Amino acid sequence: MKILAINPGSTSTKIAVYEDETPRLVLNIRHSVEELSEFSRIIDQFEFRKQLVLQALQENGIPFEFDAIVGRGGLLKPIPGGVYEVNDAMLDDIAHAMRSHACNLGCLIASELAELLPGCRAFIADPGVVDELDEIARITGSPLMPRITIWHALNQRAIARRYAAEQGTRYEDLDLIICHLGGGISVGTHRHGRAVDVNNALDGEGPFSPERAGTLPAGQLIDLCNSGRFTRDELKKRISGRAGLTAHLGTTDIPAIIKRIEEGDEHARLVLDAMIYQIAKHVGAAAVVLYGKVDAILLTGGIAHSEYIISRLRERISFLAPVHVYPGEDELEALALNVLSALRGELPIQVYQ
Structure with missing residues (x-):
C-alpha cells in the first residue's frame, strides 16, 4: 500500500x-x-x-x-x-x-x-x-455553555497504542492519562479506548501553554470584553495565539526561557513553574475521573523534550501512576x-x- x-x-x-x-x-x-x-x-x-x-x-x-x-x-x-x-x-x-x-x-x-x-x-x-466525552463531563455551571473538546487526538491516541504495544496489551484495556505538551496543551483521560474527558486546548480551557491562555477568571474576562480596549478578534488572539508564555514572557521558546531562568530571571521562573503547576493540577483532576485507578501517565509533544519541565512535572504527579515520556510527536x-x-x-x- x-x-x-x-x-x-x-x-x-x-x-x-x-x-x-x-x-x-x-x-x-x-x-x-x-x-x-x-x-x-x-x-x-x-x-x-x-x-x-x-x-x-x-x-x-x-x-x-x-x-x-x-x-x-x-x-x-x-x-x-x-x-x-x-x-x-x-x-x-x-x-x-x-x-x-x-x-x-x-x-x-x-x-x-x-x-x-x-x-x-x-x-x-x-x-x-x-x-467521546462522558455526558457528565459536558455539564458546566451554565446551560448556555456546555463543554467542548478540541485536542491533540491523533498524537494522544498514537502514543497510547505505542505504550500499550510496549506493555504487551491493548489500548482498549488500559486506563491512561495522556498530556500533549505543545503550543497548546491537552490533558486527556482515556478509559478503555475512549477519551472520556479532555480539555478544549484551542481557545479556553485547561492549563495555560506557550500560546494559549487556558482557563481564565470568568468575571474578569467579561469585564475585559466590555472594556472597549480590544476588538473581538483581538480578544480571541489574547486567549489563543498571543497568550500563555508568549503573553507573559514574549516568547514560546522553552530553551530560551530556561536560559533566562539560569541567568537569574525570577519572573521567567515563576511563569514557567506556574504552567507546570497548572498542568499537574489537571493531571490530578483527570485521576479523579478514573477513581484514582490509573495504569500510566504518558507525557508527549515537543515540550516533553525539556528536562526542566518533565522533572518538575514528575515531582508533582508520579505518586498517581507510573510516568512515561514520549517526546515530540509523529x-x-x-x-x-x-x-x-x-x-x-x-x-x-x-x-x-
Whole structure:
C-alpha cells in the first residue's frame, strides 16, 4: 500500500510517503510569514499548499501513484475517533467551519489530490474535534455553555497504542492519562479506548501553554470584553495565539526561557513553574475521573523534550501512576498507519454525516 500523508500546520506543511509501514519520504515544507501574509484567510492558502506538495514529490523523485491520501483532520463538528473517508458532507462542513486553523486544509488537499488518481481514496484520522466525552463531563455551571473538546487526538491516541504495544496489551484495556505538551496543551483521560474527558486546548480551557491562555477568571474576562480596549478578534488572539508564555514572557521558546531562568530571571521562573503547576493540577483532576485507578501517565509533544519541565512535572504527579515520556510527536506516521490499518480491515472506515 502506498500512502501519502499531509499535515498542514500554522507555518508549515508536513508530508510523508509510506509503503506499508515503511516511510520513503518525510518532509517539512516551511512557510515564511511573508508567503502566508499574501492570504487574507487560511482557506485561501489551499492552492498554494497543494502545489507545494506536488512540487515536493516531484523534486524528491516520488511517483504520483498512491492507494490512499490522508490529511490531518480539520475543525469539523464533534465526532467519535477513528478513520473517516472524505465525503461531500465533510468538505461542505470544512468550507463553512466556524473555527479557522491550517488543519482545515488537510482533507481538502487530500480529496483534490486523490481525485487525480484512479482508485485512490482520501481519508482523515482522529481529528482534533474527536468527542467521546462522558455526558457528565459536558455539564458546566451554565446551560448556555456546555463543554467542548478540541485536542491533540491523533498524537494522544498514537502514543497510547505505542505504550500499550510496549506493555504487551491493548489500548482498549488500559486506563491512561495522556498530556500533549505543545503550543497548546491537552490533558486527556482515556478509559478503555475512549477519551472520556479532555480539555478544549484551542481557545479556553485547561492549563495555560506557550500560546494559549487556558482557563481564565470568568468575571474578569467579561469585564475585559466590555472594556472597549480590544476588538473581538483581538480578544480571541489574547486567549489563543498571543497568550500563555508568549503573553507573559514574549516568547514560546522553552530553551530560551530556561536560559533566562539560569541567568537569574525570577519572573521567567515563576511563569514557567506556574504552567507546570497548572498542568499537574489537571493531571490530578483527570485521576479523579478514573477513581484514582490509573495504569500510566504518558507525557508527549515537543515540550516533553525539556528536562526542566518533565522533572518538575514528575515531582508533582508520579505518586498517581507510573510516568512515561514520549517526546515530540509523529502525526504523519499516525495518519499513515491509521489508514493502512483501515485499508487492511483492521480498523473500521467510518462515515462522516
